[in-house]
Amino acid sequence: MIRSIHSVLFVLFAFCTVALCAQEWRSSPGYIDFGTLGLFQGEKENVEIFLDDNLLEMVAEATKDKDPELAAELRGLNLIQVKGFGMRADLIDQVSNKIASIVSTLERDGWKPAAKMRMKKDDQAHVYMKTSGGKCVGIIAMVMDKEKMMFVNIVGADINTARLGKLGKKFNIDSLKDVSPR
């Protein structure tokens, strides 16, 4: 009986280990768990995108003929996640303070600021990058304005930020407003 229990525990342990290893992005230094930030407690998100390496690979495969640049870039990514929340006037101080706290946490964890803009308390943007071995392995963008609060996290093994920026210019955000990421 004891031997059977040991065997079951061993198999479960092996399965869990393999499962965690299969999710490469989870162990990447460029990944951030939004849930641990404690920013959105009780707030209902109105934008949520979560594209893991499996789905990104499928998109890359689907776009390789029409858009080889995008496909090539996506093959280097492990995860794209976005969370967005509607902003309320009574939350501005709280969220602004929380962002300041997150910024200091990110900097303590080795994230480097790529761009910062803080015009007012309710109009700010922070873009941070994480490098490992001279390669960019993570990008975080935090944007807050009067209407919304957005968090973007991109995880990859070697993110080409210049190419990513170029691709970003190619897509018109206004023409994509019909995207319903949820």
Next chain:
Amino acid sequence: MKSTDKTLSCEDVLERVEAFVDCDLPPDETPLVEVHLSACKLCADEVAFAREMQVSLRSFHKMECPDRVVEAVYRHIGVESVQAPVPVVSRPSLWETIRLWFSGPRLAPALGFAVVVVIAGAWLLKPGASHEPSEAEVASAKRQVEWTLAYLGSVNEKVAAVATGTAVQPYIVEPVQRAVETALQSNSTLE
């Protein structure tokens, strides 16, 4: 109470108490005992006592005769021990068990098992492996990728525009322009 053809005397019943309590009486005698018990308190008390004894005896912990006593009895009657004393073997620990699995002739099957577990785990638990995204899901994911990249692009543009307006223009471009104009004016005055 005397026994008749259809009734039992106290003596008859007391002889049958053990069998009655154990439900071992022949079917035709049980009703006769029950009839007698309903009329004879003395016998009924005997049966109640017997039942109590039975319950008490059954509730005793099972005890085993010590091995040395058994051996002594066997020696006394000149018979070899029927069963050799069982050596005490301590149960191996978890690590000892794992070590035993991965040693000697068990090594190959254990490694094979481990490989199967790892491959099966990777196949079964890899995110999305069990769920192949549909065309619609891939198309939706593509739109989401485009939206995310476009959003990042718009953030960069906004930051760049703000940087240009608040820092580059007033602190770099305009002073340089003024310096150049001043230099050009003084140059023309000299001429």
